[in-house]
Amino acid sequence: DTGVSQNPRHKITKRGQNVTFRCDPISEHNRLYWYRQTLGQGPEFLTYFQNEAQLEKSRLLSDRFSAERPKGSFSTLEIQRTEQGDSAMYLCASSFRHDEPEAFFGQGTRLTVV
Amino acid sequence: KNQVEQSPQSLIILEGKNCTLQCNYTVSPFSNLRWYKQDTGRGPVSLTIMTFSENTKSNGRYTATLDADTKQSSLHITASQLSDSASYICVVSDNTNAGKSTFGDGTTLTVKP
Numbered sequence: 001d002t003g004v005s006q007n008p009r010h011k012i013t014k015r016g017q018n019v020t021f022r023c024d025p026i027s028e029h030n031r032l033y034w035y036r037q038t039l040g041q042g043p044e045f046l047t048y049f050q051n052e053a054q055l056e057k058s059r060l061l062s063d064r065f066s067a068e069r070p071k072g073s074f075s076t077l078e079i080q081r082t083e084q085g086d087s088a089m090y091l092c093a094s095s096f097r098h099d100e101p102e103a104f105f106g107q108g109t110r111l112t113v114v
Numbered sequence: 115k116n117q118v119e120q121s122p123q124s125l126i127i128l129e130g131k132n133c134t135l136q137c138n139y140t141v142s143p144f145s146n147l148r149w150y151k152q153d154t155g156r157g158p159v160s161l162t163i164m165t166f167s168e169n170t171k172s173n174g175r176y177t178a179t180l181d182a183d184t185k186q187s188s189l190h191i192t193a194s195q196l197s198d199s200a201s202y203i204c205v206v207s208d209n210t211n212a213g214k215s216t217f218g219d220g221t222t223l224t225v226k227p
Contacts, residue, residue: 004157022153041204042118042217043158090158105150105157 006092006106011081013113021109022080025094029104032075034067035091036060037108043091049075082113116141118206120218128226131194136220137187137204144145145209149178149189152201152220161189161202 005024017101025032030051035043046065048056062068064082069075079086081084092106118139122147127133139147146165148160162171164179170179174191191198201220208214 007155016118032123040219040222042205044217045214048214089155093157101158105159105164107157108155 001018002093004094004104004106006090006109008109009107010094010110011112013111014112015082017082018078018080019082019111021092021111022074022076023092023094024074024108025092026096026104027073029094029096030072031095032069033093033095034077035093036076037089037091038087046077046090067101079111082111084113085111087111116206116208116214116216118204118218119217120202120204120221122217122221124222124224125196126169126206126224126226129194129196132192132195133191133223135189135191135202135204135223137189137206137218139204139206139216139218141216143183143209144182144185145207146154147187148205148207149187150203150205153201154200155174158203179216191223194223196225196227197207199223199225218227 028076032049032087034046037043045058046061047067052069064080067077089108089110091108095103148163150159152158161176164171164180169212177190180187201222203220204218205215
């Protein structure tokens with residue numbers, strides 16, 4: 001499969017626990033985006049990487065959230081001290097072209113905080 | 115503030131019928147407008163992308179239109195199939211280096227036999 005891969009697909013965690021999600025973009029794509037999507041809403045931008053540099057972060061990305069892309073390939077999104085409001089679908093997208101930033105999305109990670 | 119509004123919020127049609135989904139935006143400076151199809155529990159899949167100079171683009175039974183003057187777009191689905199049941203999301207990107215995108219909340223389409 002040469003598409004964007006996200007793991008795990010589903011995660012159930014207890015409130016207060018830390019979770020980490022992984023995204024493997026399409027190999028030649030240098031741009032990588034994280035989004036959060038709640039039921040009935042469109043995806044909300046969280047952060048954006050160009051290669052290993054994190055160039056933009058949304059104010060939605062509180063200090064409990066951190067994202068990395070250490071070698072400019074895969075990326076991780078960590079949520080510390082999870083809250084019930086963090087329950088959502090976390091989507092990763094990648095692109096190579098500037099004018100098509102989210103051409104390819106992963107299948108998402110569904111987080112449920114209980 | 116950049117905004118994308120879609121209508122209707124939800125739509126139910128019978129298999130074989132056509133339908134049109136609407137998207138109005140206030141994104142500036144405009145770069146491109148994309149329509150995505152998102153099946154339940156899956157990531158969005160790109161259907162069409164249009165730049166400022168394009169006013170129509172087709173992808174099989176999907177045809178998107180763009181009126182950059184009125185800042186409106188539509189997605190027309192012809193001869194609907196049960197598999198068209200999904201959420202259709204309109205996304206508009208600005209013309210900055212990051213190509214920041216603004217997403218609509220989507221139209222949920224249900225095709226019934």
